[in-house]
Amino acid sequence: MIGSAMLHAGVMGWPVAHSRSPEIHGYWLKKYGIQGSYERVPSDPSDFETDVHRLRDSGWRGVNVTIPHKEAALSLADEATPRARAIGAANTITFSRSGRILADNTDAFGFIENLKERAGASWRREAPAIVLGAGGAARAVVHALLESGARTVTLANRTQSRAEALATAFGPPARAVEWAGIGEALAGAGLIVNTTSAGMDGRPPLDIDFAAAPADVIVTDIVYTPLITPFLDAATARGLIAIDGLGMLLHQARPGFEAWFGVAPQVDETLRALMLAP
Structure with missing residues (x-):
């Protein structure tokens, strides 16, 4: 011992x-x-x-x-x-x-370590990222991405004012878009992160259409119960790289x-x- x-x-x-x-x-x-x-x-x-x-x-x-x-x-x-x-x-x-x-x-450390472990060389640190949600978990993820070198971090939240407040708190290159504008933002993304509780056991799923997303985009969800959320299921159905949130919990x-x-x-x-x- x-x-x-x-x-x-x-x-x-x-x-x-x-x-x-x-x-x-x-x-x-x-x-x-x-x-x-x-x-x-x-x-x-x-x-x-x-x-x-x-x-x-x-x-x-x-x-x-x-x-x-x-x-x-x-x-x-x-x-x-x-x-x-x-x-x-x-x-x-x-x-x-x-x-x-x-x-x-x-939490920021855990998020990045999970990406490094599960995505490996597929994750491009400088690639534009989209973060869904604007709560405490989103703050940690935005900080992690900006510290890692993301060129832009686009924030979307159903309550737009919260996304705008978070973007203002971090300043450029963080920016907010309307929830209805997510589809357009997906076109140039290298990473899409769900930080909301949508899709967690007992909660409604997060309905996102990945049709406009690049074929090499990485999709990750910080939720880990269930391990594969409807959000990740939809990404996998499109042939995208999907990373569950369990690793973030373990690494943090x-x-x-x-x-x-x-x-x-x-x-x-x-x-x-x-x-x-x-």
């Missing part, structure tokens, strides 16, 4: 029972022989700051943060990474040895695990199969 003292980390949310993070980190703890634990920590929004301080004072190494705490996690941090500041939210908190709260957002967990447990974990097919098991 690595280390002699039990190391503790976890995931905070409200609710948090649905989180798959314990399975991911539990797999890595076992794989790398680390004496540690990773637990779900339910935290009501009114108690979040108190709960974070309690865990820090109890000797925990850090926590992942999920809905609805991501913005609050950033605001209470003593220090935050540039990407967390740019995205405006944090999903990973690390407690320093001196007790400082360090905030990061690894890597930086936190390394910060808390001292080992840089790898996403492998065994972990992927574990997450897909009934």
Whole structure:
């Protein structure tokens, strides 16, 4: 076993029972022989700051943060990474040895690592991208794409004002188009990303016509339940490269695990199969 003292980390949310993070980190703890634990920590929004301080004072190494705490996690941090500041939210908190709260957002990292793994050389970093949606996940994806060198990132959301606000927040080369104008925007795209919850189990599908999309465009969905959404089904039917969202979930967990447990974990097919098991 690595280390002699039990190391503790976890995931905070409200609710948090649905989180798959314990399975991911539990797999890595076992794989790398680390004496540690990773637990779900339910935290009501009114108690979040108190709960974070309690865990820090109890000797925990850090926590992942999920809905609805991501913005609050950033605001209470003593220090935050540039990407967390740019995205405006944090999903990973690390407690320093001196007790400082360090905030990061690894969603952008997870998104890019999933693209690199699943698309390989087919993904052209500079290619124009289209992002559907304008919520917190969209912010992370837009940041990731611009940091990676995308020439343009076109945003479309059913509530147009939200897409416009997000484009303004990032500035050129981000731009917003009307939802009805998606078809025209598809013509020059190299990457199309769904960041909405449409197509998730129990929700209506996202109805997009890929007829105008180039034959080499990559289509990806950050939704992973179901693994293959109607959005990805439609892309596959057109013969396009389709990438599911499970890898984003797996890769975004890597930086936190390394910060808390001292080992840089790898996403492998065994972990992927574990997450897909009934």
